Amino acid sequence: MFLVVLPVCLATIIFPELILRLIYKPEYASSAGALRIMGVYMMIFSLGFVASQYIVSARMEKVYFTSVIVGGTLSVLLCFVLIPKLGGIGAAISLLIAHGISMGLYWVAMILHVRNRE
Known part of the structure; x- marks a missing residue:
């Protein structure tokens, strides 16, 4: 799945302004940071x-x-803290941190489970 998503992710990280200009109206260009x-x-x-x-x-x-x-x-706690200060970028950061930790927990549990099976 990672290899399928990677080109879209890289384009979104490198060219967020261009993507927003092509798809949406110019007033959404300020959302480039959140899109990145x-x-x-x-x-x-x-x-x-x-x-x-x-x-x-x-x-x-x-x-x-x-x-x-x-x-x-x-995610909820970080949204309460970050959205008033950073707006949409705060929401994106809170999602990134919360889901990153959640995904990290999955990886740790998976690795431990595989090691214990051997």
């Missing part, structure tokens, strides 16, 4: 998606539930 952050988010999500599917297929429901709760709670 979302490009990084898409890369992290595509890597974490593999681990989350492993967690589900390995029937590790407690790990999945814990990660969803941690990520969701952290």
